[in-house]
Amino acid sequence: MQVAKRYKGLAILWEHRFYGASLPFPINKNTTADQWQFLTTEQALEDVVYFADKFTLPSTIHSQVSSGNLSSVSLHPSVTPWVWLGGSYPGIRGALIRIRNPSTIFAVWASSAPVEAQVDMASYYKAAERSLTRNCSADWVAVTKFVDDTLMNGSEEEQISLKQRLLQARAAGPTNPGATVSNQTASSASNVEAAGVLMDPLSFYQYYGFEASLLPFCNVLETKNNTAAPLEAGLAATFGIEVALEAFLKGIAEIDYDSISGNADDPVTDMSWMWQYCSEYGFYQRGDPENPLSIETSFQSLELFQQECNSTFPEGLPLSPQVQHVDKYGGWNMTPSNVLFTNGECEPSASVVLLKV
Known part of the structure; x- marks a missing residue:
């Protein structure tokens, strides 16, 4: 939120499918394999692409925004840069989507992102x-x-x-x-x-x-x-x-x-x-x-x-x-542009994060 405020950006908190209130099916011991099949990395990445392409600013928020020229059209990724911030698994998705959909997400800050699935x-x-x-x-x-x-x-x-x-x-x-x-x-x-x-x-x-x-x-x-x-x-x-x-x-x-x-x-x-x-x-x-x-x-x-x-x-x-479903994007060998990778000194996932590009 501090980064968004500093650069006068619009911050969107993302809730992943099958988490929080974003449940297409009840999640319990009776959830079937036919239902779980919709929880994949590819589905999660495509959710972001679809959302960014269709996003319009809710009227309740639009009235609170001080910039009078802010509109739903101007927020489309083709016009306004979308920047992804995520740590751990969200960091993985950020790095992957810069490779998969670079026209949707302009830049990524991936912290402690174990990009090499193993x-x-x-x-x-x-x-x-x-x-x-x-x-x-x-x-x-x-x-x-x-x-x-x-x-x-x-x-x-x-x-x-x-x-x-x-x-x-x-x-x-x-x-x-x-x-x-x-x-x-x-x-x-x-x-x-x-x-x-x-x-x-x-x-x-x-x-x-x-x-x-x-x-x-x-x-x-x-x-x-x-x-x-x-x-x-x-x-x-x-x-x-x-x-x-x-x-x-x-x-x-x-x-x-x-x-x-x-x-x-x-x-x-x-x-x-x-x-x-x-x-x-x-x-x-x-x-x-x-x-x-x-x-x-x-x-x-x-x-x-x-x-x-x-x-x-x-x-x-x-x-x-x-793991090949994730590592097909490069794993340790990925070279995405506009991605900042940061890691902790005593990082538990040090063996699977990207230390340098």
């Missing part, structure tokens, strides 16, 4: 790891490896005990420190569910970055809940994995994630975006057991992501996301 996005949490303090990273890596190894190779007793500790840490919190998880509940929990607890502190990283989302957790971890001075080498290297694990679980329990500001997830938005990444974009943020600095459990696999897609949408999906 199924395997194991690199996603590498940015989060790089943003960590080195002692926090070392302990997180060590704890993740220990949990993965135990759940894969430990005895049944060791696995159940570890699952119980992990799930209790998640169930606990500043207002419920004595939460318990039964042995039966722990034994019935899957490895993915239990190991996924280690990723709870990463829930808000994409939205708030290291300082607001990860630093509070790292501080609790490295000071053993504010009872000791942090060590440069970290806890695992100094005292052993059990001390690091206990401190890690304490950090999970002590941080009140519900108190972090932000809008609650919208089930319609979640389902619509899931259809899009399951059908065209991929971006499966799997764990990478080959990465010696991985802070994501290897139980988060490509197969798991695909299973979740197939379970949510039992009909209508391809065997694997059809």
Whole structure:
């Protein structure tokens, strides 16, 4: 809005089909494959072209505009430049539409736009790891490896005990420190569910970055809940994995994630975006057991992501996301004119954004 005011422009806030109130069909578990087929990148891009070509200024707004010469004719893209601003997925669409329909959108500011659609996005949490303090990273890596190894190779007793500790840490919190998880509940929990607890502190990283989302957790971890001075080498290297694990679980329990500001997830938005990444974009943020600095459990696999897609949408999906529908515009090799690409220093999607043209 500040850019529009500065240059005396007309700002239009775009609502994507299948999101918000722009629902051609009710979105729920009963939405059919025949209905989901209308949620594609091409359809979304064509919506913009159609809108821009047919747009006329509503009379209620026209009367409020100070420029007396503003008319519906003068706002057509053939006369007045239309400039697209978008971040993340909207940034992708901006870059694509400059290639697809350059006569409709004159210029684009694409921020953190992952233009290279790919199924395997194991690199996603590498940015989060790089943003960590080195002692926090070392302990997180060590704890993740220990949990993965135990759940894969430990005895049944060791696995159940570890699952119980992990799930209790998640169930606990500043207002419920004595939460318990039964042995039966722990034994019935899957490895993915239990190991996924280690990723709870990463829930808000994409939205708030290291300082607001990860630093509070790292501080609790490295000071053993504010009872000791942090060590440069970290806890695992100094005292052993059990001390690091206990401190890690304490950090999970002590941080009140519900108190972090932000809008609650919208089930319609979640389902619509899931259809899009399951059908065209991929971006499966799997764990990478080959990465010696991985802070994501290897139980988060490509197969798991695909299973979740197939379970949510039992009909209508391809065997694997059809990333070629997006990458046909060039992906990393695209060279659109009049597009400003900007990216964050510790960008989670750094491996799929365009760093230079």
